Amino acid sequence: LKFCNKIVDSYDISSNVCDCDPEEKEHRCKIDYNAKNEDWSIINKRHAIISHGGEFKPTNCNSIQKVAIVIPYRNRLEHLKILINHFHRILSKQNIHYKIFIVEQAHPFLFNRGAMMDVGYSEAKANFAPDCIIFHDVDMIPEDGRHMYNCLQSPRHMGAYLNKYKYIQIYQTLGGILAMKTTDFERVNGFHTLMYGWGDEDVDMMIRCKKAKYTVVKWPVPLSRYIMIKHERDVGNPLNNFRKSFLSHYSGRHKLSSQVYGISSLKYNVNWVKQNPLFTHISINLTIYI
Numbered sequence: 640l641k642f643c644n645k646i647v648d649s650y651d652i653s654s655n656v657c658d659c660d661p662e663e664k665e666h667r668c669k670i671d672y673n674a675k676n677e678d679w680s681i682i683n684k685r686h687a688i689i690s691h692g693g694e695f696k697p698t699n700c701n702s703i704q705k706v707a708i709v710i711p712y713r714n715r716l717e718h719l720k721i722l723i724n725h726f727h728r729i730l731s732k733q734n735i736h737y738k739i740f741i742v743e744q745a746h747p748f749l750f751n752r753g754a755m756m757d758v759g760y761s762e763a764k765a766n767f768a769p770d771c772i773i774f775h776d777v778d779m780i781p782e783d784g785r786h787m788y789n790c791l792q793s794p795r796h797m798g799a800y801l802n803k804y805k806y807i808q809i810y811q812t813l814g815g816i817l818a819m820k821t822t823d824f825e826r827v828n829g830f831h832t833l834m835y836g837w838g839d840e841d842v843d844m845m846i847r848c849k850k851a852k853y854t855v856v857k858w859p860v861p862l863s864r865y866i867m868i869k870h871e872r873d874v875g876n877p878l879n880n881f882r883k884s885f886l887s888h889y890s891g892r893h894k895l896s897s898q899v900y901g902i903s904s905l906k907y908n909v910n911w912v913k914q915n916p917l918f919t920h921i922s923i924n925l926t927i928y929i
C-alpha cells in the first residue's frame with residue numbers, strides 16, 4: 640500500500656472532507672448539537688466504521704503517523720457527545736490513523752488539566768505508541784474538515800481562532816488544542832503537573848516550547864476555525880490565584896516553578912479503563928498534590 644498523506648507543513652485547501660453549509664458557501668461542517676441528548680447507542684451506530692476503543696485506520700493506504708487525541712475530562716457529558724459525534728465524521732475522512740482517549744479525573748479535588756493531558760500521553764504511549772499527540776478540550780468543535788489532525792515538523796497551536804473571539808487570536812497561549820510530535824512533547828517534559836484549578840498551564844507549555852527553541856505554527860482561518868461551546872466555569876475548576884508563580888520562567892524562589900514537574904514526575908493510579916465503541920475512557924486518580 641502507498642502512503643496516505645505526505646506530512647507537509649502546508650495545508651491543502653482543495654480537499655473537501657465534510658458536508659459544507661451551502662448557505663455559507665464555505666467549508667463549514669455542520670455541527671449536530673442534538674447529539675448532546677442522544678443515547679450513546681444511537682451515536683455509536685452512526686459511526687460503525689470506528690473500531691472499539693475509538694480507533695480508525697484507513698484501509699486504502701498506509702498512514703505515516705499514528706495520532707493519539709487526548710481529551711482532559713470531568714463532568715461534561717453533553718460536550719463529549721457533541722464532540723465525539725462530530726470528530727469521527729470528520730477525522731475518518733482525513734486518511735489518518737487515530738485513536739481517541741478520554742482522561743477523566745475521578746477524585747473530586749480541583750481539576751488539573753495539565754496532569755490529565757500528561758496521563759493521557761503516558762497511557763496512549765503504553766497502549767497505542769503514537770508518533771503524534773493532540774491535546775483537545777472537550778468543548779472545542781472544529782468547523783472545517785480541512786484542518787488536518789496530524790503533527791507537522793513544529794508544534795502546532797490548533798485552537799487559536801474561536802467563534803467566541805470572532806476568529807481573532809486575542810491571547811497568545813497554547814490553549815484549547817495543541818498538536819505535537821511525541822518526541823517534542825517528551826523533550827519539554829510534557830505539561831506542568833501541579834497546576835490545580837484554572838489557568839496558565841498552556842502559557843507554561845508555551846514557555847517550555849520557547850526554551851526548547853521550537854517555532855509554534857498555526858494554520859490560518861478559515862481552516863482553523865473552532866466553535867467553543869458556551870458554558871459556565873466548573874465548580875471544581877476555580878481560577879488558580881497562584882498560577883503565575885508556577886510558570887517555568889518565573890524568576891522568584893518558588894520551588895514549584897520548574898520544568899522538573901512534568902511527565903517525569905507524574906504520579907497517578909488508574910481506576911479503570913473502558914474500551915467504548917467510539918473512545919477509550921480512562922478514569923484516574925492523581926496521587927501528588929500541593
Ligand code: UDH
Pocket residue numbers: 710711712713714715750752775776777778779837870871872873874875876
Ligand atoms: N475540563 C473538564 N471538566 C472540568 C474542567 C475542565 O472536562 O470540570 C476540561 C475540558 O476538556 C475543558 C478544558 O478542561 O474544555 C478546559 O477547561 P474550561 O473549559 O473550564 O476552560 P475555558 O477557558 O473556560 O474554556 C473557562 C471558564 C469560562 C467561564 C465564562 C463564564 N462566563
